[in-house]
Amino acid sequence: MNEPIDVVRMLDITKSFPGVVALEDVEFTLRKGEIHALVGENGAGKSTLIKVLTGVEQPDHGTIQLEGQVVQVRSPQHSQELGISTVYQEVNLCTNISVAENIMLGREPRRFGSIHWPKMNEQARNAINRLSIDVDVTQPLGNYSVAIQQMVAITRALEILSAKVLILDEPTSSLDIHETNLLFDVMRKLKNESIGIIFITHFLDQVYQIADRITVLRNGKLVGTYEASSLSRVELVAKMLGRSLTELDAIARVKSHEKDTEEKQQLVEAKGLGLAGSLEPVDLELYANDVLGVAGLLGSGRTEMAGLVFGIDAPDSGSLVVEGEKVSKFSPLESLKRGIALCPEDRKAEGIVGDLTVRENIILALQARYGWLKFLSPQRQNEIADRYIELLGIVTPSAEQLVRNLSGGNQQKVILARWLATNPKVLILDEPTRGVDVGAKTEIQKLVMELAEEGKSCVFISSELEEVVRVSDRVAVLRDRKKVAEYAGDVDDKTLIQAMAGEA
Amino acid sequence: MKQTSFFKKLRRSQIFWPLVAWVLILIFDAIVEPGFFRLGIIEDPAYGKHLYGNLVDVFNNGAPLMLVAIGMTLVIATGGVDLSVGAVIAISAAMGAVLINPALGNELITNEILTRNATNTPLPLIVLAGLAAGTVCGLWNGLLVSRVGIQPMVATLILMVAGRGIAQLITNGQIMTIYYTPYFWFGNGYILGLPVSIYIVAGVLLLAWLLVRKTAIGLFIESVGINAKSTYYSGINEKNVKLLAYAFCGFCGAIAGLILSSYVHSADGNNNGLNYELDAILAVVMGGTLMTGGRFSLFASVIGALVIWTFTVTVYSLGVPANALLAAKAVLVLLVILLYSDYSRRLMNRLFERRGSQHDTAN
Numbered sequence: 001m002n003e004p005i006d007v008v009r010m011l012d013i014t015k016s017f018p019g020v021v022a023l024e025d026v027e028f029t030l031r032k033g034e035i036h037a038l039v040g041e042n043g044a045g046k047s048t049l050i051k052v053l054t055g056v057e058q059p060d061h062g063t064i065q066l067e068g069q070v071v072q073v074r075s076p077q078h079s080q081e082l083g084i085s086t087v088y089q090e091v092n093l094c095t096n097i098s099v100a101e102n103i104m105l106g107r108e109p110r111r112f113g114s115i116h117w118p119k120m121n122e123q124a125r126n127a128i129n130r131l132s133i134d135v136d137v138t139q140p141l142g143n144y145s146v147a148i149q150q151m152v153a154i155t156r157a158l159e160i161l162s163a164k165v166l167i168l169d170e171p172t173s174s175l176d177i178h179e180t181n182l183l184f185d186v187m188r189k190l191k192n193e194s195i196g197i198i199f200i201t202h203f204l205d206q207v208y209q210i211a212d213r214i215t216v217l218r219n220g221k222l223v224g225t226y227e228a229s230s231l232s233r234v235e236l237v238a239k240m241l242g243r244s245l246t247e248l249d250a251i252a253r254v255k256s257h258e259k260d261t262e263e264k265q266q267l268v269e270a271k272g273l274g275l276a277g278s279l280e281p282v283d284l285e286l287y288a289n290d291v292l293g294v295a296g297l298l299g300s301g302r303t304e305m306a307g308l309v310f311g312i313d314a315p316d317s318g319s320l321v322v323e324g325e326k327v328s329k330f331s332p333l334e335s336l337k338r339g340i341a342l343c344p345e346d347r348k349a350e351g352i353v354g355d356l357t358v359r360e361n362i363i364l365a366l367q368a369r370y371g372w373l374k375f376l377s378p379q380r381q382n383e384i385a386d387r388y389i390e391l392l393g394i395v396t397p398s399a400e401q402l403v404r405n406l407s408g409g410n411q412q413k414v415i416l417a418r419w420l421a422t423n424p425k426v427l428i429l430d431e432p433t434r435g436v437d438v439g440a441k442t443e444i445q446k447l448v449m450e451l452a453e454e455g456k457s458c459v460f461i462s463s464e465l466e467e468v469v470r471v472s473d474r475v476a477v478l479r480d481r482k483k484v485a486e487y488a489g490d491v492d493d494k495t496l497i498q499a500m501a502g503e504a
Numbered sequence: 505m506k507q508t509s510f511f512k513k514l515r516r517s518q519i520f521w522p523l524v525a526w527v528l529i530l531i532f533d534a535i536v537e538p539g540f541f542r543l544g545i546i547e548d549p550a551y552g553k554h555l556y557g558n559l560v561d562v563f564n565n566g567a568p569l570m571l572v573a574i575g576m577t578l579v580i581a582t583g584g585v586d587l588s589v590g591a592v593i594a595i596s597a598a599m600g601a602v603l604i605n606p607a608l609g610n611e612l613i614t615n616e617i618l619t620r621n622a623t624n625t626p627l628p629l630i631v632l633a634g635l636a637a638g639t640v641c642g643l644w645n646g647l648l649v650s651r652v653g654i655q656p657m658v659a660t661l662i663l664m665v666a667g668r669g670i671a672q673l674i675t676n677g678q679i680m681t682i683y684y685t686p687y688f689w690f691g692n693g694y695i696l697g698l699p700v701s702i703y704i705v706a707g708v709l710l711l712a713w714l715l716v717r718k719t720a721i722g723l724f725i726e727s728v729g730i731n732a733k734s735t736y737y738s739g740i741n742e743k744n745v746k747l748l749a750y751a752f753c754g755f756c757g758a759i760a761g762l763i764l765s766s767y768v769h770s771a772d773g774n775n776n777g778l779n780y781e782l783d784a785i786l787a788v789v790m791g792g793t794l795m796t797g798g799r800f801s802l803f804a805s806v807i808g809a810l811v812i813w814t815f816t817v818t819v820y821s822l823g824v825p826a827n828a829l830l831a832a833k834a835v836l837v838l839l840v841i842l843l844y845s846d847y848s849r850r851l852m853n854r855l856f857e858r859r860g861s862q863h864d865t866a867n
Contacts (some may be wrong), residue, residue: 312737336739350737355730355798361725368739372720418738 006065007032007164007196008053009082012400013062015048019273022048026222028215030165035187035212037201037228040240041409041437043265046200050167053198054079054086067164081158083164085157087171087491093153095142100124103156128155130186131444133179150175156181158190164204166190168199170435172206177297184210202437203464204233216240241439264289267425267457268340270309272318279304281318282483284476286457292450293472294461301481302461303345306428309459310364311335323425336369341419345430345461351415354404358396359385361403361414366421377461393443409440416447427451428459433467445471464494507584515856518792520807525790529814533558545697547752550685554694565767566813567701568593568760572711572780572800573787573809575642575756578749580788583729583797584649584656586750589757591667592641593777596634596761598674601771603630604672604684621683630687635758640756641667646747653712662793666783671773679772681766691767701763705806708759712752712802725749729797783812790840812836 007478008030017025021232023045030036038046051057053064055073062068067084073079079086093102109116124137139421141149157166168187172180187197187210199211201286206490207228209216214231216223216239223239226367274281279301286292296302308315311330320327322338335342344350353361362385363376376384383479385399394405403414412432419427429448433441448458448471462468468475469491477485477499485499514520531542542559572589579586603625641663648659682688692805693700716722724745727735731768736742760780765771789795791804812833819832842848 201516331741332737333739333741342737344737349731351732353727353731353734353738356723356727360727364723364727364735364738365719367723370720372724375720375723456548 005031007067009065009068010049010053010064011065013049013052013064014060015057022220023052024220025062026217026220028222029225030196031199031213032164032196033191034212034432035191035197035199035210037207037214038217039201039204039207039214039236040217040223044218044240044437045220047169048123048220049217050086050169050198051148051201052137054084054167083168085165086167086169086302087150088169090426093141093149093156095149096140098138099128099135099141099144099152102152102158103127103137105156107159123385124155127159128152130155130158131489133182151179151183154186158186163195164199165196168202168203169200170201171199175326180206197420202435202441203437204236207236208233237438240437255298267323268309269321270318271321273305273308273315274317274318275304275308275313275315276317278313278481279308280482281313282326282478282484284309286459288425288455288457289452290458290474291452291458291472293468293475294459294467295468295475295500296478297463297500300478300500301483302429304481305478306342306459306461307346307432307484309335310340310427310428312342316375333368336365336422339423339425340428341365341422341424341426342428343412343415343419343430343432345434347411347415347435352403352411355402357400358394358406358414359399359404360391362388362399362417362421365418369422384421385417388421391420392417392447409436412436412444413440416444420451424456426457426459428461430461431463432460433462433464437448441467464498469493469496512581512762518799518804519807521792522790522804522811524666525840525843526807526814528568529811529818529858530592530776532587533818537818540818540821548694549819550688550837551692554697554699558821562810562813562817563702563705564852565702565707565817567699567808568764568777569780569783569787569813570705570806570809571708571756571760571789572753572777573805574708575753576781576784577788577793578712578716578725578804579656580785580793580795581725581729581747581797581800582746583661583732584746584749585785585795586645586753587657587660587781588641588645588667589617589753589760590639590777590780591664591671592754592757593761593764593780594668594671594771594773594775595641595674596638596758597776598680598764599637599764599774600630600634600687600762601680601682602674603624603633604682604687605680621685623684623687625649627686631762634762637753638758639751639755640762642751643747645754645866646750649750650743650746668773671771671776675761675771675773677773679768679770679774680761683769686771688766691765701767704763706761708756709802709806712756715752716802721745721748726798729800753755753759784809786837786840789844792844 008028010026010028013023013026013028014021024044026049030047030210038045038049049059052059053073055075055078064073065071065292071082073082073084098329100121104120109119109123111119114417121137126136133148134222135144135148135152141152144152146358154168154171158165173185175183183492187199191197201207211228213225214228214236214238215225218240266287268284268286270282270284272283273279282305284305294302294305307313309320311332311334314330322340327334327338332342355365356364359381363381366384367376382399388394389396389399394410394413395419396410403411406414416432432444436444445467448460452458459469460471473488475487475496476483476492477487477496479500487495525846540558543555543559545553546556547553572593574794576589603747604623645660645663648662649656653658689703690700695703716725722739724735726741727738727740732742757777759845761777764776787808788805790808791801791806793805798858807812815833819829820826850863
C-alpha cells in the first residue's frame with residue numbers, strides 16, 4: 001500500500017459531559033481532496049466531533065489519525081499547527097480591528113520587532129483576493145456586513161498555507177446566494193488542491209450541491225457515511241431524524257385562504273414607516289389569523305423593518321397604528337405592552353441571556369410587562385417554564401439549566417416561549433429557523449401556522465424561500481431597503497426570486 | 505448522606521469561597537493570637553454595658569465597608585463599577601458635619617460655637633440630608649452611565665476626583681470636628697450590647713435583599729449584566745436598571761459616610777473613606793461576583809468585606825505597623841486572585857469531586 005488517502009481518521013471517539021453522552025464510539029474519515037458534509041439535528045454531536053478534532057475538547061477515549069499518524073490534538077492552536085483550520089458557526093473575529101489584522105492575527109509579518117503594516121495589508125489583500133470579494137483590508141471589520149465578516153473568517157482559516165483540513169461550521173448560514181456560490185467556488189478550488197473539507201450545514205440543497213460524501217450523526221451516534229450520489233434526499237432526512245417522513249409531509253397545511261384579508265381583523269398598519277439610512281418608507285398591514293412572510297436578501301432591510309415595528313429604533317418618517325391607536329413612543333417595552341413581540345435575528349447577541357436559566361429566560365418578557373414590583377412567584381415561574389418546555393418540546397435536563405448550554409434550536413424555542421408567555425397579538429420572527437436542525441425547523445414552522453390559526457398575526461422573516469412560501473398567507477419582498485412587492489401566499493419561488501433580484 | 509448534599513449545595517453556592525477564606529483567617533488567628541476571640545463586657549460611661557473584643561471591632565469597623573460592598577455588588581452585577589464611593593462617603597460625611605455646625609448664617613465659626621455640643625438642625629434632617637447627598641451622587645453616576653453612555657469606570661472616575669473637592673467645598677476646606685453627642689451614636693453606640701453599626705448593616709442588607717430577591721430587580725440586574733442587549737429586546741428598561749443600581753450604591757456610600765464621620769468625630773474631605781472603592785471592589789470580587797456582571801450574591805460580598813476587615817484587624821493585632829498594612833493587603837489580594845483563578849478552581853473542584861465520589865462509593 002502506498003500513502004493513505006484518508007487525511008483524517010477518527011476512531012471510536014467517545015465524549016461525555018456531565019449528564020449527557022455527546023459522542024459514542026463515533027467513526028469519521030476524511031479523504032484528501034473531498035468535501036465531506038457532516039449533518040444531523042442539533043445535539044447530534046456534530047459540534048462536539050469538530051471540537052474533539054480541533055482540540056477544544058479532549059475525547060474520553062478513541063484515537064485520531066492524521067495522514068496515518070496517531071496524534072493527540074492538545075489545543076486549538078495545536079490543531080492549527082497540525083494543519084487543521086476551522087471557521088466556526090458564529091463569527092469569532094474582533095470587529096473593532098481592521099480586516100487585515102483579523103486575517104493575520106497571530107501571524108503578523110514583523111520588521112524590527114514591530115508589525116510591518118504595509119506588508120501585512122498586502123498579504124491580507126492577496127489572501128482575500130482568493131475569495132474575489134471587494135473589501136478594503138484597512139477598514140475595521142465591524143464596518144462590513146456579517147456575510148463579509150464570515151468571508152474574512154474563512155480567509156483567515158485558509159491563510160494557514162499548510163492546511164490539509166478545512167472545517168466549515170455553518171459557513172453559509174449568513175451568506176446570500178451569490179456569496180454562497182463564491183464560497184463554493186473557493187471550496188472546489190481547495191478540493192482540487194487536495195485539501196480535505198468538512199462542511200457542516202443545515203441546508204440540504206447545499207449538501208447535494210457540493211458534497212462528495214455525507215456523514216450522518218444522530219444523538220451522538222454515527223448513523224453512517226454515504227456517497228452523496230447514492231443517497232436520496234428523502235433517505236437522508238429520514239436518517240437524520242431517525243423517523244419516517246410522514247410527519248414532515250403532514251405539515252403541508254390547509255391555509256386559511258377561505259378568509260380574505262379583508263375579513264381579517266387588522267392589527268397593525270404602517271404607512272410610510274421608515275428611517276433614513278436604515279429603511280425606505282414602507283406600507284405594511286398585519287392581520288389577525290395571518291402569516292406575513294418576508295423574503296429578501298441579506299441587507300434588504302427585512303431586519304430593519306422588524307426593528308421599526310417592534311420599536312428598537314424610532315422611525316423618522318411615516319406612522320404606525322396598532323389596533324387603531326397611533327404609536328408615539330417606540331421601545332421594546334411599549335411594544336410588549338401593545339402586544340407586539342420580536343424574536344430577533346441574532347439569537348446569541350439579542351435573544352438569549354446565556355447565564356440565566358431556562359426558567360428565567362422564559363419569564364423575562366412577561367416579568368418586564370408586569371414591572372419589577374410584581375415579581376412572579378417561584379411557583380408561577382416554574383409553572384410557566386414547565387408549560388412552555390412541554391408545549392414547545394424544549395430539550396433540557398431541567399428548567400434550571402443555563403440557556404447557553406442548550407443547542408441552537410432549543411435556545412430559539414426558549415426565546416419563542418419568552419414571547420408566547422406574554423400572549424402577544426403580533427409575533428415577528430426574524431430568521432427563527434437559522435442554524436436550527438431539520439426537526440426543530442419543521443416544528444417551528446408548524447408552530448407559526450398554529451399560532452396564526454389561533455388568531456395571532458405572525459411575521460415570518462426567512463432566507464429560505466421554500467419555508468416562507470410554505471408558511472405564509474402573504475409574502476412581502478424587500479430589496480435594497482425597500483419593500484418592492486407583496487404577493488398572496490400561493491406565489492411560487494421563481495416569482496419571489498425575481499422580485500428579490502429585481503428582474504421583474 | 506443528607507449532610508453530603510447540604511455540603512454540596514453549600515460548596516456550589518457563592519458564599520462558600522469567601523466563607524472558606526474567612527474561616528482560614530480565623531483559624532490562623534486562633535493559632536497565632538489565642539486572645540483574638542476573647543470577648544468581654546465593659547461598662548461605658550456614655551453607652552452603658554456592651555461587648556468588646558477583636559470580633560466586635562471587626563464588625564463595627566468593617567460596617568462601612570460592608571455597606572459599600574452591598575451597593576457595589578449591584579453595580580458590578582450590571583457589568584459596571586463605581587469608583588466614586590470613597591468620595592461619596594466624604595460628601596455625606598461633610599454634609600452631616602456642616603449641618604451639625606451650630607453657627608448661624610454668616611456667624612464666624614469659632615471654637616466656642618463648635619464645641620457647644622448642640623445643633624440647629626434636627627438629627628433626622630441631618631441624616632436625611634447626608635443620605636440624599638449620597639443618593640444624588642449615585643444618580644449622577646447612573647445618568648452618566650445609562651443615559652450619556654459613558655463607560656462606568658470613566659464616568660465614576662469623574663466623581664471620584666471631583667467628589668473630594670465637593671466635600672471640601674461643603675466644609676469650606678476645613679477638616680470639621682464634630683461635637684454633637686447624639687450623632688456619635690451611629691458609629692459608637694450600642695443596642696443590647698452590640699454596636700449600632702451592626703444593626704445598620706443588617707438593616708441595609710435585609711433591605712437590599714428584599715429589593716433584589718423579592719422583586720424582579722435582582723433578575724433584571726443579572727440579566728443586564730449578562731446581556732444588556734437581549735435584556736432590552738425583552739422589554740426591560742435596562743437604563744433604569746443601571747440607574748437604580750448606581751443610585752443604591754450612592755445611598756449605601758452615604759450611610760457608610762454617616763457611620764464613619766460619626767465614628768471618627770469629624771469630616772475630612774481628603775481622607776474620609778479613602779480607598780474604600782478599591783476595598784469594596786475587592787470584597788465583591790472575593791464574593792464571587794464577576795467583574796463582567798451577572799450572577800451576584802449580597803451575602804457573599806458582605807463576607808468578602810468581613811474577610812478584609814478581619815485580615816486588617818489580624819495584621820494590627822500581630823503588631824504590624826499601620827504603614828505596612830497596604831503591603832500586607834497586597835498579599836491578601838494576590839492570594840485571592842490566585843485562589844479564584846480558573847486553574848486553582850479546577851484543582852479544588854477535582855479534589856472535592858474525587859473525595860465526594862469516594863464518599864459515595866463507600867456508602
